[in-house]
């Protein structure tokens with residue numbers, strides 16, 4: 001029996017913790033086996049090594065480079081996807097086991113169902129639909145599937161450079177389906193934000209200390225950290241790091257007009273996420289804040305007591321984690337330098353005996369496509385073929401770390417063709433893909449192969 005979405009979701013391929021990368025490899029092997037069974041030629045390409053913030057160097061999981069039979073008369077499409085996932089635990093508030101795909105009222109719940117195992121399988125199902133009906137696939141298909149997207153695609157940047165003149169040489173188009181629609185209308189995505197992820201470590205005493213015995217005599221690492229994290233944002237969401245937003249491209253009238261036709265309903269979105277109001281008042285302002293302006297989010301603190309109940313210690317070492325989503329023309333190394341200077345400056349005002357260490361990872365550039373690109377014509381037609389409507393042209397606030405590298409390094413056209421729903425809850429509790437989006441999405445991909453072949 002073929003291993004479908006249920007078997008894929010059951011693999012806990014959480015890439016966030018490098019000690020669990022064995023599961024990521026298991027998932028990559030399962031995907032590779034499936035592609036081989038479909039007649040694809042598969043290489044598990046060596047992705048090299050990576051240095052962790054701790055200084056330790058680790059071996060990276062491989063990257064799947066695959067291709068189906070090639071006909072030189074046809075255009076070649078390279079599909080990118082990932083099979084790693086974000087962490088998920090029942091205790092986070094899931095209604096069902098995150099690693100046991102469960103169908104409720106037409107929705108398939110499970111970690112990775114929509115980000116990105118479902119869409120990767122939908123691409124394979126689209127190929128299988130041609131094979132099953134004995135129809136020739138109208139384009140040549142290549143696949144690049146990785147297992148570290150959620151942590152910044154370590155190793156992939158170098159691998160793409162290395163394979164630019166081999167694997168990528170005959171590729172005409174690159175397509176990515178790792179995004180969500182903005183509303184219930186199908187969409188084509190023309191931009192994603194970049195990202196830099198920061199670890200702020202404060203190390204104090206040798207051991208965790210009894211707060212009754214030492215409290216009042218120690219400058220607590222947690223208090224330093226809270227002061228640092230609290231200095232990053234104001235209550236309007238404005239980033240307080242000097243100069244960080246200086247390079248944001250100004251909004252043009254043409255770009256502003258693109259927001260008019262998006263059928264985004266502010267009230268519905270408040271209900272979906274469960275907030276009384278957003279930081280902005282209008283639909284356009286909310287979408288721009290999510291898609292075309294930078295943002296800073298504080299994600300968590302490692303080392304702090306976080307179990308239920310109470311414990312009266314002063315943690316000896318705590319690491320705060322936050323990230324900055326970036327937009328054109330922000331440059332991750334420049335942002336990282338400014339953030340480090342900011343944190344060092346604030347820390348110096350605390351007069352603390354503790355040690356501060358700031359590390360940045362991910363360093364992913366933002367990506368914006370050329371909307372005149374012919375892939376968008378094929379995408380638009382395929383959406384019309386399957387859904388009978390015009391797609392919305394949207395941007396997305398999240399990050400595909402490799403998107404800009406694909407464009408810059410290979411010089412090929414890149415498009416994003418999402419099939420995930422606006423309420424699928426990527427990275428959240430109860431992540432899902434609807435049966436409708438999964439099946440119609442598969443049809444969309446099959447139609448897209450056809451429409452793309454007409455461009456050639």
Ligand SMILES: C[C@H](N)C(=O)N[C@@H](Cc1c[nH]cn1)C(=O)O
Pocket residue numbers: 115116149150151152178179195197362397398399400401426
């Ligand atoms: C868009 C994709 N589904 C996704 O969620 N990507 C991650 C990539 C990332 C960025 N920083 C660290 N990982 C995301 O946008 O969070």
